[in-house]
Amino acid sequence: MASKPSIPKGTRDFSPTEVAKRHYIIQIIKSNFEKFGFQPIETPSFENSETLMGKYGEEGDRLIFKILNSGDYLAKANATHLENRDSTKLTSSISEKALRYDLTVPFARYVVQHQNDIEFPFKRYQIQPVWRADRPQKGRFREFFQCDADVVGSKSLWQEVELVQLYDSVFSALGLEGVIIKINNRKILSGIAEVIGASDKLIDFTVALDKLDKIGEDGVKKEMMEKGISEEAILKVQPLFHFTGTISEKINQLSVLLAESNDGMKGVEELRFICDNVTQLGLSTAILDLDVTLARGLNYYTGAIFEVAPPKSVSMGSIGGGGRYDDLTGIFGLKNMSGVGISFGLDRIYLVVEELNLFPETVTETSKALFINYGESEAFYAMKAIKELRNSDIKVEFYPDNAKVAKQFQHADIRGIPFAVIAGKQEMELNMFSLKNLTTGEQLTLDFENLKQALLNS
Template sequence: MQKPSIPKGTRDFSPEEVRKRNYIVQKIQEAFQRYGFQPIETPSFERTETLMGKYGEEGDRLIFRILDAGDFLKEVPQEIFQEQNSQKMVSYISGKALRYDLTVPFARYVVQHQNEITFPFKRYQIQPVWRADRPQKGRYREFYQCDADVVGANGLWQEVEFVQLYDTVFSSLSLKGVTVKMNHRKILSGFAQMIEAPEKLVDFTVALDKLDKIGKEKVEEEMLQRGISAEAIAKIQPVFALKGSFQEKIIQLKELLSNSPIGLEGVADLEFIYQTVQELGLHTATLELDVTLARGLNYYTGTIFEVAPPKEVALGSIGGGGRYDELTEIFGLRGMSGIGISFGLDRIYLVMSQMDLFPQFLEGGLEILCVNFGNQEALEAFKLVQQLRAKGYKAELYPESTKLKKQLAYADSRQVKYVILIGEEELSQGKAVLKNMQTGVQETYPIGQVQEMISL
């Protein structure tokens, strides 16, 4: 019989892992609520037309399609069926797809419920998403996103707030050395104007976004493959050479984009955000201007964010987002600004594990175990368990009468802090033994006083 397994790119989580993940989610959720965001949830799958065409050519290929129910092949025209071309056939047999991210479903939500929403609308959403990507460390086919978005708010103060939100969350997790990288879609448009190929903006940005992954030479090769001329690539060389602090890069960009009004608009936006954040201050995060940052997505129209983990951790981004003022327009709602960021729960978990940042004892584990010595003793112990639970303690009775050594081993494995023993002798005397599993000290008390002696 074949051993059961799970699909590649998915994972099971142990109780300890779930507690650690919940710890991260709790910190993120607390920050979201403190900043005034409201929770929503959307379905795990959407209509295919809702998702397709929103993530660029590469993103569309990573969308998981869902087969229609019933005899779906009946809908396929005979000539296409005989051709056996899956790309042509898919639109006939699949009308739904698993969500690729939480942003596009949110845009759909806003348009669909626009008459029920008070704008500006600040929402947060913590749910799983799916991508048919090649699994590797820190990259999964099923993973959670923790998103915060605002629609109906123009101006750059929301960008400033999102930088502060990133800083607040990572400070609360004691995660130091995080870098919030920033760029602007208008700066990228300015670069496309520099090379006199504005129609190649998407091709240019998709390739440029891979600079830190595949290097300058490979990026130039991809640009050539995407139809960007060698002359144009030569003109863009100063972009690869940008160095210095955030403010120093701003000065260089002003000169580089001096003939591009749209590019200078992007530079001005980033300068305002940077100077304002500097005035307000950050606890742990640092800001960096990264002109190669594009994130490869079609829907960004303004500021782009990406969060890099501390340099000692070899892992990809742990967050990202940006402004997408035209996203709701594709669903029929014009003139609605939007901006959002996301926290990568799974990668944050990996970073915190590698840096040993989780508290030693996390809320949620078993605190008190009552040993089972037989039915009469267990009944009295169960009454005590009920009282402890009513007081808010996490307590349980071992489910069967078995060797004491086995029950104490179970308590150790669950990291129980106290064990209560009510044996035949204790029962006859109306007493209980309270054992502190951390110190090994045990004392005998009247059963009614045991609760008072517990200190958690």
């Protein structure tokens, strides 16, 4: 007996209804990307391992799906590493490619590879799946879509201001009120590490701090101590765990805390510029908030960093994030190419919109009418009408089998198709059609033009 088929953990099948809802979100994001001047590109689902490895920090590298070399992948394996079962060192000899972890590093590779064909500043958007070998849980999948918008070739902070507005525009169009756009700056985190005497532990410091909302204050302190950050340094950073006030008040507090750090003060001024201008321009539904514990776990961020939280009524992790990266393309040989970008988490946004019941009913509308099949000659008569209706962008379909009429009506009911079109011998003789409302039971006999108008207006 064949075993029941299944799919890998952290992946999903999508029904027609789910796909329709996902496309609704994607279309809103895409239209706003284009409204803000971003152009689409696409990159391969997998990259050379050297393109991805070492770009996301130690934790990120562990979550990259490696692809075994084709053919006899053990033929070129290092015998010593194989004998010692050293998987870390063995991997590089049996796997030269990997599934992309995000869209930003492949984009940096794209910019370097196509730099002579690109007009800078270059604003691109990309909507494609990514893969992470993470532990599946609610809102966290191993295969998921990212919807990214990035600008490279400009250091202007007006780009950050526009990206905040882009977030607001998308979430407003989705009807999501109360979305919180959290902002911080990596220079501020560097400055804090400097003033507490932990500059040599910057990565460990930021990785631990970024987990505050997941493991709490005690958990963060414990992880910092395990990474060699002193109790004295942790005591100095204590105020960050309870940082309150308006954005302006928080920035003023940071100015005092980071007065002795040039890097930190530069971050403060960058934050002040972005937040002041966003506040003066205004947001429709989103809320901008300065979160000094926000670190983002990716090592390539160098300036402003963003993370988007759903409305407080929904229990869900971040639904977007991004930031400024001044030297990402440098690792691929292209120096002095600053960039900044944001990402929308399609899968989590879907769950939030679904939970808040914000999908319009029209999103999952099926065909307007089902033509009932009464036989070969009737079928041809029906198909001529169907062709004309489809040319008028009216969604209709024909039941393919000459089955019992009751079964055909039942099919329309299960599919949620609101009308049935009866085109039997009697209708053919009169060159007419009978249109039946499957909700009310009302039935009208109409010529083709009136049938078309009835379906258009329904």
